[in-house]
Amino acid sequence: MTTDMLPPDPATVIASARGLVKTYGRGDTAVHALAGIDVDFERGRLTATMGPSGSGKSTLMHCMAGLDKPTDGTVTVDGEAVSSMSERRLTRLRRDRLGFVFQAFNLVPTLTALENIVLPLDIARRPVDPDHLDAVVRAVGLQDRLGHKPAELSGGQQQRVACARALVTRPAVVFADEPTGNLDSTSARDVLGFLRRSVDDLGQSVVMVTHDPVAASYADRVLFLADGRIVDELLAPTPDSVLERLGRLTRQSAPAEVV
Numbered sequence: 143m144t145t146d147m148l149p150p151d152p153a154t155v156i157a158s159a160r161g162l163v164k165t166y167g168r169g170d171t172a173v174h175a176l177a178g179i180d181v182d183f184e185r186g187r188l189t190a191t192m193g194p195s196g197s198g199k200s201t202l203m204h205c206m207a208g209l210d211k212p213t214d215g216t217v218t219v220d221g222e223a224v225s226s227m228s229e230r231r232l233t234r235l236r237r238d239r240l241g242f243v244f245q246a247f248n249l250v251p252t253l254t255a256l257e258n259i260v261l262p263l264d265i266a267r268r269p270v271d272p273d274h275l276d277a278v279v280r281a282v283g284l285q286d287r288l289g290h291k292p293a294e295l296s297g298g299q300q301q302r303v304a305c306a307r308a309l310v311t312r313p314a315v316v317f318a319d320e321p322t323g324n325l326d327s328t329s330a331r332d333v334l335g336f337l338r339r340s341v342d343d344l345g346q347s348v349v350m351v352t353h354d355p356v357a358a359s360y361a362d363r364v365l366f367l368a369d370g371r372i373v374d375e376l377l378a379p380t381p382d383s384v385l386e387r388l389g390r391l392t393r394q395s396a397p398a399e400v401v
Contacts, residue, residue, distance in 0.1 A: 156185040156315050156347045157206055162215035164201050164370075175201040176212070177370035183315070188341045188348045190358040190379075192388065193367035199351050200319060202367065206349065207240055207317040208232045220314035237266055241308030241316035243337075245323040247300040249292040249307075255299075256288040259306045266311070275310060281343065282306045282336050298329025305336055309346060316340070318350040322357055334360045355384035366391055 164176040175198045183189050183206075191199045204210040206217055208224045217225040220239060227235065236242075249258045259279070260270055279285055282302040292300050301321060308316050318337065322330035338360045340346040350361065358364045359381045366374040368391060376387055 154184050154186075155182045157183040157217075157219045157349070159202075159206060159212075159218075160216050162202070162205060162217065163213045164198075164205060164210065165213045174370050176205065176215075178215070179370070179372055181365065181372060183347065183349050184363075185347050186341060186345050187362045188337060188350065188360060190350045190352055190361035190364045191367060192352060192358055192364060192384070194392075197367040198370040199367045201370075203317050203319055203349060203351050207242065208236055237262065238311065239314045241311065241313035243301070243304050243308050243316065243318040243321045245320040247292070247297075247304045247324075249300055249303060251292050254289050254291055255284060255295065255303045258292070258303050259288075259310055262307060262311050268311070270310075274312065277344070278306045278309050281309075281339055283332075296329065297325050298332050301325060301329065301333050302336060305333060305340070309340055309344065313346075315347040315349060318348060320351055320353070322352070322354065330354075330357065355381045355388065358384045 159179055159181050162176050162179040163174070166173045166175060179202060191202060193199045201210065205212045206219065208217070208219075208227065212225055215225065216223065219235070222235060224232070224235065250261065253261065260275070263270055279288065282305055284299065284302055284306065287295060287299060292303070295303065305321070321337070322333055325333060334357055337348055337350065341348055350357070352358055359379050361379060362377070364376040364379045364384060365372050366376070366387060374387055374391065376383060
């Protein structure tokens with residue numbers, strides 16, 4: 143694996159996996175989505191994961207977030223052993239300490255933007271911190287849209303509501319799976335800018351799956367997956383450097399030409 147950095151100080155790690163394996167099916171039909179991954183995600187950083195379809199990037203995120211159980215290996219998030227938790231403890235962890243942003247906005251259509259944002263707090267019966275709520279709402283730039291329902295918002299505004307909802311609980315880490323996949327370029331830039339500011343200004347930790355080199359360029363670090371393994375990484379990415387690495391991986395994985 144090509145590497146640009148030393149292993150992070152354990153004190154800076156917000157989430158990690160060791161020997162992570164995920165296999166679907168058995169015998170000859172088994173699919174090895176993850177093939178023994180060791181990885182650390184740093185606190186207060188935006189990390190992007192990339193790779194071709196079937197490389198394991200979404201499976202890695204789902205296992206890290208407790209949305210899927212690994213076949214083998216361990217996952218730790220903010221000091222908690224996620225991979226060995228009961229379903230009840232996992233539910234509590236996902237509710238209280240993890241934030242999620244998905245390609246589908248997953249907003250409740252009958253609730254206003256504000257009601258959608260504070261919904262996780264309502265479910266957990268936790269009080270709203272008005273100062274933190276105000277900081278999050280200002281960061282997403284939705285001060286004048288809080289009374290609108292999702293159908294009255296653009297796609298980019300709906301995704302910003304989803305981002306604010308993910309942050310309002312002060313999660314240990316936010317997992318974002320293709321958060322700009324359904325957005326036009328302008329809305330995507332707004333959402334990515336917000337995720338970047340949540341790291342820089344709010345100290346948030348974000349792990350993002352993306353296929354877009356421009357989206358990946360907002361990250362501090364990009365991990366590249368292929369065949370269920372981390373095969374490369376890149377620090378301080380730019381769209382051009384991400385494209386170059388992706389092109390290199392494609393050439394390496396291409397079958398040899400028969401002459």
